[in-house]
Amino acid sequence: MRRNWTRHELILAFSFYCQTPFGKLHRLNPDIIKLSKMIDRTPNAVALKLVNFSSLDPELKKRGIKGMGNYAKMDKIIFDEFHDNWEKLFLEAELLYEFYKNKDRDTSQEIYLYEPNRKIGEEIITKTKRRINQNFFRKIVLSNYNENCAICSLNYVSLLVASHIIPWSKNKETRLNPHNGICLCSIHDKAFDQGLISFDEEFKVIISPQIHKIKNNAINNYFINFNHREINFPKKFYPSSDFLSYHRNNIFIKSS
Known part of the structure; x- marks a missing residue:
């Protein structure tokens, strides 16, 4: 007998969708198999x-x-509710993930985020939220760029940053x-944060005059050689033109 998808299952599925490139949305993806076991569905149904x-x-x-074009009504409700409410999605998905990992869970249990009144409790929950949010943000941004630096294509995850x-x-x-995220290696992330590099309206790298002043092979290899090159484009969430404009006008060092 066909079982309808629950709201909780759909939230978990949508959070996974946001973290996965379109080309990996198939039943053989090990992470889809893991999710299917967690919510007791087939990998094909999850895919x-x-x-x-x-x-x-x-x-x-x-x-x-x-896509397929035959989405259910609840699919759209979940998509519309969470697509621009990232903090709510990240927090609920984390709680649901922990809930479904518990094999002895009470399926009638109400899942919610406890908001304590005591100051010490508020500090703990704030830190927990930030950790969860940063973790999900990093997963989505790195996945969006196939775990490659948008500038130099470095693909060693430990050296990549969700900038x-x-x-x-x-x-x-x-x-x-x-x-508002772009996947950069540690060197380019630091330079981007310091305003030594940015991106123009056509998503091409621009180098600050301060970098051009330095004459050595390392600067040429890591920066000058990428000047005016297009970024490696993401699979789903393109950098916002408005956000890039803010960076160019408020952080990028344009003159000496």
Whole structure:
């Protein structure tokens, strides 16, 4: 007998969809197999649900990718609720993940985020939220770029950073938005953060005059050789033009 998808299952599936390139939404993906076991569904059913989400994704529509087109009503409800509410998605998905990992769970249990009144409790929950948010943001951004630096294509995960275009401290509303993230290696992330590199309206690398002043092989290899090159484009969440404009106008060092 066919079993309807629950809200909890759909939230987990959507969070996984956001962290996975379109080309890996298939039943042989080990992570899809793991998720299917967790929620007691077949890998094929999970893969089809993820592809259903893709048919609702405006980012893929811009690239001419339409998905299956036979999504359910609840699929759209979940997509519309969470697509621009990243903090809520990350927190609920983390709680659900921990819930479903528990083999002895009470399926009637209410899942919610406990908000304590005591100051010490508030500090703990704030730190927990930040850890969860940063972890999910990193997963989404690195996955979006196939775990490659957008500038130099370095693909060693330990040396990759989910860089914020508008810094974390400057705008609370953009902190978890995948369009505010770009995958960079540690060197290019540091330079980007310091305003020594940025990206123009055509997503090409621009190098600060301060970098051009330094004459040595390392600078040529890591920076000058990439000047005016297009970035390695992401699979789903393109960097926002508005966010890049903010970086160029407020952080990028344009003159000596």
